[in-house]
Amino acid sequence: MSSRxxxxxxxxxxxxxxxxLPETPVFAVSNNLEESFVKSILSNKGEIWTLQELxxxxxxxxxxxxxxxxxxFKSFSNQELPSDPHxxxxxxxxxxxxxxxxxxxxAIWLEDSDLGLRAVPFIAEHLAILLDRNQLVGNMHQAxxxxxxxxSGFGLFIAGPSKTADIEQSLxxxxxxxxxxxxxxx
Amino acid sequence: xxxxxxAAEFLQDAAKAKWHDETLWFVRDKRDKISHTIxxxxxxxxxxxxxxxxxxxxxxxxxxxxxxNATKNGIKVHWAKDAEEHNAIVLxxxxxxxxxxxxxxxxxxxxECHLNPYLEKSGIEVVDTDLGERIVQFLNQPPSHIxxxxxxxxxxxxxxxxxxxxHTEKGNDDPTYLTQAARVHLxxxxxxxxxxxxxxxxxxxxxxxxxxxxxxxxxxMGVHLADVHIACMGIEKIxxxxxxxxxxxxxxxxxxxxxxxxxxxxxxxxxxxxREMHIILVDNGRTAQLGRETFxxxxxxxxxxxxxxxxxxxxxxxxxxxxxxxxxxxxxxLSPGLDLKKYSTLPFASTLCGSCSDVCPVKIxxxxxxYAWRQEITKAQGTSPKSLSMSLGNGIFKSPLAxxxxxxxxxxxxxxxxxxxxxxxxxxxxxxxxxxxxxxESFKDWYKKNRG
Numbered sequence: 001m002s003s004r005x006x007x008x009x010x011x012x013x014x015x016x017x018x019x020x021l022p023e024t025p026v027f028a029v030s031n032n033l034e035e036s037f038v039k040s041i042l043s044n045k046g047e048i049w050t051l052q053e054l055x056x057x058x059x060x061x062x063x064x065x066x067x068x069x070x071x072x073f074k075s076f077s078n079q080e081l082p083s084d085p086h087x088x089x090x091x092x093x094x095x096x097x098x099x100x101x102x103x104x105x106x107a108i109w110l111e112d113s114d115l116g117l118r119a120v121p122f123i124a125e126h127l128a129i130l131l132d133r134n135q136l137v138g139n140m141h142q143a144x145x146x147x148x149x150x151x152s153g154f155g156l157f158i159a160g161p162s163k164t165a166d167i168e169q170s171l172x173x174x175x176x177x178x179x180x181x182x183x184x185x186x
Numbered sequence: 187x188x189x190x191x192x193a194a195e196f197l198q199d200a201a202k203a204k205w206h207d208e209t210l211w212f213v214r215d216k217r218d219k220i221s222h223t224i225x226x227x228x229x230x231x232x233x234x235x236x237x238x239x240x241x242x243x244x245x246x247x248x249x250x251x252x253x254x255n256a257t258k259n260g261i262k263v264h265w266a267k268d269a270e271e272h273n274a275i276v277l278x279x280x281x282x283x284x285x286x287x288x289x290x291x292x293x294x295x296x297x298e299c300h301l302n303p304y305l306e307k308s309g310i311e312v313v314d315t316d317l318g319e320r321i322v323q324f325l326n327q328p329p330s331h332i333x334x335x336x337x338x339x340x341x342x343x344x345x346x347x348x349x350x351x352x353h354t355e356k357g358n359d360d361p362t363y364l365t366q367a368a369r370v371h372l373x374x375x376x377x378x379x380x381x382x383x384x385x386x387x388x389x390x391x392x393x394x395x396x397x398x399x400x401x402x403x404x405x406x407m408g409v410h411l412a413d414v415h416i417a418c419m420g421i422e423k424i425x426x427x428x429x430x431x432x433x434x435x436x437x438x439x440x441x442x443x444x445x446x447x448x449x450x451x452x453x454x455x456x457x458x459x460x461r462e463m464h465i466i467l468v469d470n471g472r473t474a475q476l477g478r479e480t481f482x483x484x485x486x487x488x489x490x491x492x493x494x495x496x497x498x499x500x501x502x503x504x505x506x507x508x509x510x511x512x513x514x515x516x517x518x519x520l521s522p523g524l525d526l527k528k529y530s531t532l533p534f535a536s537t538l539c540g541s542c543s544d545v546c547p548v549k550i551x552x553x554x555x556x557y558a559w560r561q562e563i564t565k566a567q568g569t570s571p572k573s574l575s576m577s578l579g580n581g582i583f584k585s586p587l588a589x590x591x592x593x594x595x596x597x598x599x600x601x602x603x604x605x606x607x608x609x610x611x612x613x614x615x616x617x618x619x620x621x622x623x624x625x626x627e628s629f630k631d632w633y634k635k636n637r638g
Contacts, residue, residue, distance in 0.1 A: 003469075004265040007421065010473040011246040018243040021426060022236040024433060027226045044449060085411055089377055104436075105446035118458055119410035122403045122450075140432035140447075147428070149393070153259070155453035162403040163449060166318035166334065168341045169209055170361035175317060176372055177403025177450070 029138020033103040034185070037136050040106030044160030045173050046181040054095075054128055054184060063093035063126065069116050070097045070130055072186075085119035094124035094178075098158075100135040102143045107159040108183075109143065111152035118154050122162075127178035129158065133185040188531040193503035202340065207501040209337065214495040216444025217545065224436070233433050235549035238486035241424055242476065248391040248424045249467065255394025256465060259456040264466045269299035272468045276301060276383070276416060277308055279464060283414055285381045287311040289372075291398070291405035292319055293385030294332050294489055295418045295468060298511040301383075313375045315404040317368050324351050330505030332512060333442050333491035338504050372404070382408030386419035386465070387488070388434060392427045395455040396465060399438065399448040406452055414462040417454070421467050422476075422485040434488060437547035441490040475523045480558045484519045486548040493542035493552055499535050508532055515542035519555040526566060533559035593628050 001009075030036035038048055051072065058066060058076045067088070068077035073095045082088060096115060098108035108129055112118065121127050137143050147155065162177030173179060197203050221227045241248060253263045266272035272295075280288065288305070290296065290312055302312045302323075314323045318335035322328065324347055329335030336344070345359035354367045384405045388397040396417055398405045409415040425434065439445045457463035475485055494500045494514030505513040510521040510529055518532035533556045536542075542552040625632075 002265070003267040003271060006267055007265055007467070007469045007473060008246045008249065010469075011249075011476065014473075014477050016243045016245075016476070019236070019239040021240045022233050024233060024429070025226075025229070027229075040446060044445070044447075086377055089373075102447075107447050107451065112458075117410070118406070122406045122410060140436050141429070144429045144432045149428070151455070153454075153456035153458065155395075155455065156406075157447065157451040158449065159447050159451075160449040162401070164317045164365060164402050165443075166316070166321065166336055167344055167361040167364055169212070169334070169337075170341075172362050172365040174369065175365060175402035175404070176315065176369060176376070176407045181449075 024141055027139060027141065029142070030103050033136040033138060034133055036103035036138075037101050037106060038185075040102075040104065041160065041181075041183055042106075044106050044181075045163060045171075046106060046160045046183050049128070049182045049184050051184055051186070054182065058093070065090060065092045066095070067091055067093070067116070067120065067124070068095040069114065069120075070095055072130065073128075081116045085117045085123060088117070088119065088123045091120075091124045093126045093128060094120045095128040095130070096121065097130045098135075100137060100143070100146055101131050102138075102140060102157070103136055104139045105159055107140075107143070107157035109147060110156045110158060111150065112154050113152065115154075115156075121156070121158060122177040124178050126180045126182065127158075127161070128182040128184060130184045130186050187509065189503070189507050189509075189535040190531065192507035192509065193499075193535070196504040196507055197502070203502060203504070205340070206338065206504060210495045210501045213334075213443060214492070214545070217441055217492055217495065218444075220440045220444045220446065224440070230433055230437055231547055231549050234437055234488075234547055235486065237425060237430050237433060238483075238548050241422075241426065242482060242485060244426075245421065245424065245476065248426060249421060251391040252389055252394055252424055253467075255392070256396075257394070259394050260463065261394065261454075261456065262462070262464045264464060266466050266468045266470070268470050269468075272299045272418065272466055272470065273301050273304040275466050276418075277305060277310075279414065279416060280305070280310060280381055283381055285310070285414075287313070287375075287379055288381045288383060289313050289315050289375050289379040289404075289408040289412070290383040291385065291400060291408055292316045292335075293383065293418050294329075294511060295385055295420050295470075296383065297328060298470065299418075299468070301418075313372070313379070315372050315375065315408055316400070316402060317365060317404075320368060320372065321347065327506075328511065330513065331491060331494055332489050338506065376407045376411050379408065379412050381414040381416060382412035383416045383418065384409060386417050386423050387438070388431060389419050389424045389465070390426075390428050390431070391424055393455060395428070395453050397431060398452050398454070399435075399450065401445075401449045403450050406450060409454075410458075413460075415454070415457065415464070417463070417465045419465060419467055421469055421472050422487075438488055438490055441492040441545065441547040471524045475520070478523065481519060481523060481555055483550050484516065484523075484552075484555060486550050487516050487520070488548055490547055492545040492547065496541045496545050498537055498539065498541075503535065508535070515552045515556065516546075516550070519550075519552060519559060522559050522563070526563065530563050530567065533557075533563060590628075590630070 067079040161181045162175045164175040321336040330338040341359040348354040386396045500514040521529040540553040
């Protein structure tokens with residue numbers, strides 16, 4: 001007998017009582033979504049920037065290798081999307097656009113079509129995300145309503161930069177992924 | 187070895203034990219603060235618990251749904267009845283790909299299956315990429331906490347270790363400096379691995395996708411650079427619908443570390459073009475636990491670690507004292523189901539204060555199950571020395587006269603009896619317990635004199 005049928009058979013033979021799935025009620029959310037969202041992002045150690053600030057930093061040479069997926073920064077993009085993500089190992093900055101943000105925790109939803117390559121938001125030294133300030137929801141229940149039954153092969157909430165506290169619980173930003181999350185509300 | 191023996195060893199270094207206790211309490215406190223900002227917190231716990239009730243009653247159906255949908259999306263689904271089969275499946279995929287070096291993000295299941303030593307025996311280099319896990323891997327230790335794997339180590343020890351392994355400056359124990367050294371070291375491993383292994387936080391029956399949560403981004407760094415992603419999942423990690431993620435994700439990080447969400451929450455639905463994605467569904471004792479009515483709810487666990495952070499015993503005895511993959515209160519109700527004899531002291535490593543049950547985001551009645559396991563273990567072992575001294579005591583409380591006389595006698599006796607008798611090995615209650623300062627008179631005598 002295969003392990004599959006053995007496992008499923010064991011479960012079926014228990015004939016466990018079936019309990020109904022509960023309905024998730026509607027919970028109240030912040031009445032100032034942008035203010036809450038910004039507060040959440042900051043507490044996750046993300047940063048709030050303006051378009052002009054990012055433009056200025058790129059022009060000053062802070063980010064030599066830039067990949068921009070968004071039209072707003074196409075003129076600053078000097079890297080083509082490779083077919084092999086390893087070629088982005090020394091990418092300094094990736095600029096992408098998020099679909100929507102969640103006020104209660106600062107999470108931003110992204111899918112394959114927003115990333116170019118799945119590795120992009122992780123392998124870049126720094127990550128800038130543009131987000132329409134009108135695309136904010138209150139909590140995770142509303143977030144998944146918005147995601148709906150989207151069929152992207154990969155979907156992702158990013159809520160801040162790569163971080164760790166594995167050494168004596170001291171917070172360190174920049175563990176393996178992007179060292180910063182620069183959020184620009186448009 | 188038993189829990190009390192191991193705990194005594196942990197407590198030898200009093201300063202470190204105090205730091206461990208206080209640091210975990212700090213994490214517990216952060217959990218309290220953030221949970222109090224969510225008015226519907228208790229409703230969320232109730233919802234999560236009820237969703238899991240539904241899952242446990244229909245696990246076969248949800249697993250079949252998951253398999254069908256995942257397969258449709260191009261994920262290869264494997265089934266493993268035990269640790270051995272799980273490890274063999276992983277090895278066979280690696281051999282097929284001719285892969286000699288892999289990266290692995292945090293997976294308690296692969297710890298449970300002892301995957302690393304198994305693969306290493308076959309000449310495969312396994313690199314744990316979570317910073318805490320990499321630290322303990324360098325030391326040849328298992329994680330001592332499921333969320334904070336290196337919480338038993340001080341930065342000085344990590345500094346010495348990194349000096350030896352990564353050639354960092356001797357004596358530099360700055361966490362930022364040490365983390366950067368690990369970043370450089372692991373970056374090379376990420377770029378070189380053809381296969382990446384991850385655990386799974388949630389598998390969704392409705393969509394056939396699975397979700398992995400990290401703060402470091404190490405799971406994603408691994409899998410998006412590798413040609414093959416192998417995800418290892420215990421069968422109890424299934425949830426019915428995608429929308430249910432909202433309930434569990436609101437609870438998970440807040441309960442674990444007091445943060446509103448992990449910085450990365452990745453949903454894997456199908457492999458990227460030209461890549462492969464495998465998922466191994468593992469039983470390894472879970473169907474047996476499902477069949478134990480009293481202990482079934484332990485399978486609701488979402489591995490947040492909150493019960494460890496709050497537990498007065500865990501905080502003061504350290505994760506290694508449990509000698510089980512999952513330590514702490516939840517480990518003490520999961521492990522006896524795997525090996526009653528080996529883990530027979532764990533359900534006693536508790537004050538039964540109930541704090542674990544109070545913080546559990548899926549409302550597992552942990553302390554009640556600890557109590558129930560004690561009864562199972564006592565039944566299996568016969569009368570314990572502790573219950574012998576307890577039943578002697580019981581006789582005294584049954585008769586008012588015996589109680590009155592024994593009180594007077596005890597006050598006189600305890601003053602004069604040598605410690606060797608009070609702390610006699612036969613009196614297991616005296617072990618690791620001090621007697622209180624003795625009052626001069628009984629409460630009854632005091633009351634008669636002052637209020638009578």
